[in-house]
Amino acid sequence: MGASSDTDRPLPRSFYARPVLTVARELLGKILVHQTPSGRISGRIVEAEAYRGPEDRAAHSFGGRRTARTEVMYGPPGHAYVFFVYGMHWHFNVVTTRIGAPHAILIRAVEPLEGRQLMAVQRGLPETAPELANGPGKLCRAFGIDRASAGVDLTCSRLYLVDGPRLPHARSPRIGIDYAGEWAGVPWRFFAVGSPFVSKARPNQIACKVPRR
C-alpha cells in the first residue's frame, strides 16, 4: 500500500544519459511522481514514444531546429521538455542521451497509482476510470503538468521518475505524426502489453512486434 519509502528516489541522471530508444524501452514500468501543493500524484508508465532529432522528421528538433521551446532538448539529459499543442493540451517529455543531442521521449500514458482522487477532480471523471491518464494530454491534465514544469531537472524537482520493474512490451509506429514521411513508419512507440491504461490512439496501430525480454 505505502508507495513512499527509501526506494522513492528520483532516477539518477545516468538513467537518462543513454540512447533514446534504450531509455524509452526501459521507461515502461517506471513510476512518474508529481508532488503538487494539493498532494502527491503518481502513475506507472505504460506508453512512451522516442523522438530523435535532428534526423527524425517527426521530432521538434528535426534539422537541428533550436528555439526557445526546443532549447531544453539540447541540454543535459534528465530534464523535462514540456510543450503546448492544439490550443489546449500540454505534453510531457524526458530529455535523454547527452548534451547537444536533441533526443526526447514523450510519455503518452500511465496507470494511476497515488492521488487518483486528485486526478479524477482534474479530469472530471470517476477515480476508477481507466481514462484518467491514457493519453499524453490527459496525463498532463491529471498530473497538473504545465508551463511550470517546463525545463525542470527531473533528478531534483517535485516532478521525477522512480524505479520500477520492467513491463512486457510491444512496439508500433508513433501516433499523430503522419506529416513525417518515412519516419512515420518507424516503430518507436513502446507500450505495455495487455494494459488497459494504454491510450486508444488508433485502432490500426496495434502491436507490430512481439515482446522481447
Added chain:
DNA sequence: TGAATGATTTACT
C-alpha cells in the same frame, strides 16, 4: 504584424 499549424481530446452524426 499576421497567418498557419499542430507529438490531442471530446462530442456529435
Added chain:
DNA sequence: GTAAATCATTCAA
C-alpha cells in the same frame, strides 16, 4: 465516421 475547441509557437514578410 467528422469536426470543433483554442492558442503558443513558428515562419514568412
